[in-house]
Amino acid sequence: MKADDLLDSLEHVDPELVAQADKPPQKAPHRRPLWMGLTAVAAAAAIVIGIVLWPGGSPLTGQASALAVAEYPDMAPYPNEMDYLNPDGSLDSDRWSADYDTWRTSQKAQLNQPEGYDSGLEGYYTATLRQFLGGSGTENKVCSPLNIYFALGMLAELTDGSSRQQILDLLGQDSIDTLRAQARALWNANYSDDGMLTSVLASSLWLNEDVPFNQSTLDTLADTYYAxxxxxxxxxxxxxxxxxxxLNDQTGGLLKEAAGQMSLDPETVLALATTVYYQGRWSQEFNPDNTAPDTFHAPDGDVKCDFMHSSSSNNYCWGDQFSAVGKSVLYGGTLWMVLPDEGVSVDQLLDDPEVMEFLLSNGEWENQKYLRVNLSMPKFDVSGQLDLIEGLQAMGITDVFDPAVSDFTPMTEAVEDISVTQATHAARVAVDEEGVTAAAFTVMAAAGGAMPPEDQVDFTLDRPFLFVLTSAAGQPLFAGVVNQPA
Structure with a gap:
C-alpha cells in the first residue's frame, strides 16, 4: 500500500502513526514470491474483537496516549536462480550458493525457538477444532486456530483478574509471563516473508480518540504480539x-467481502484485529494436464468438480475410523487431508480422540507406511465467517463478555463497565495444482481404516473430509471441513 493511499483511508488517525504505519510490517503480505506468484496453497484469516462501553457506564473523556508500532523481523530473501544467470545462460553457482546459505540461515533462525515453547496447547487446539468445525452439516467450515490464539493472547494483555485467568486456562498457561514467552516464540516460528514462503501474522489495535490508554500495555502488545x-x-x-x-492489506485481499462488513460502533472503546496470510507452493506439484472433472459425493447430493491427480512416494497414515495423507509445501509445512472411513461422518471424526491426536501430531504417527500414494483430490476454495462469542463462552471464557464482572484495567482505568460485544473470525483456504509433476494415473477407489496390503494405495478425496494446514514449525495454521469443494 502506498503512503498516500494509507493517508486517505486514515484521515482521522494520528498523522505521525500513519507515517510509521507505511513501513514493511503493514505491507508484507503484498510482497509476492520470487517464484512468479504461484498460488498452490493460499490462505488467510482475520479476527476483529470489539470492546465497547456498556450503556450507562462511565463517559468517554480524555485524549489517547502516544501509540506504538511493531517492528517485524528482517529475513534474507530467497535467491531466485534467474537472478544469478551469467551472460551465457549458465548459473553463477558460487554467488547463488552464498546467498542461498544466507537465506537458509535466516530461515532457520526464525524456527529456532526455545525447546518446548509450544507445549500445553493440545487442549486448546482440540477444543477449538471441535467447537468451530463441528456441526458443519452440508456447508464448509474453516478456521485458523493459531489466529484465534493470538487474538486471545492480546485479549489477556488487556484484562486482569478472572477475565485474564479464564483465557490463560484455555491457552494452557499458568501466568501472563509464560503466555508472553510462548506467544512471542510461536509468532516468530510461524513467520516467513522471504520470497519463497509467505506466512505473515499481523495484529493491530484501534483506539477511541477520546479515551486514555496505558502506554505500557500498548508497548507490551507491540513487543510480544507485533501489534x-x-x-x-x-x-x-x-x-x-x-x-x-x-484487513485487506494484511490478508492479500482474500477476505475482501468479509472485511468490507467490518464496522465499529461509536461506543467502541477499543478493537483488536489479528490476521494470518499464507502463500506457498507444493514440493511436488500437480500436472494441470491431469486435472479432470469427477464426482464428489457431497452431503446434499453428488456434484461435479475438478480433481487433481498425482502419484508419488509418501507416508500413508490410518486409524480406526480414518485414513490420511499429507501434501508438503516447499519450506512451508504440510496440508494434511483426513478421509473418514465409509459410513463415518466428519463430526464423528472430530469427536474421536484418536483423530484429534493425529491432527496435532504433524505426521509423527505410529500407524503409517511409506509407499506409492495415488492421490486424487478436488481443487477447493473454502471460506467461512464465525461469530466466536458463543463458542468461546462454551470453552470457559465468559467474564470478558459481561460488563458486571469484566476487568479491563490494564487497558484503561478511565472507563468502567467495558465488555466484548463483537468477535468475528473469517478464514479462507484455496488449493490448486500450480506447477508441474511428471506422474499421471487414474484413481479408482479410496482405502481406509487399515494398513494397505500392497506397496501402493489409492487415496481419493471424493466425499467430505477434514484438512489441517500445518506450518513449517508444525502448528495448525488452518483447519477445515470440505463438504462442497467448489
Missing part, C-alpha cells in the same frame, strides 16, 4: 474504511 496501534473517531466512516483497508 501496531491506531486512534480515531469510533463510528466514523473514515475509521471503518481504515480498518477494512488494513
Amino acid at each position: 501496531s496501534s491506531y486512534q480515531g473517531e469510533m463510528g466514523s466512516a473514515e475509521l471503518d474504511q481504515a480498518l477494512q483497508t488494513w
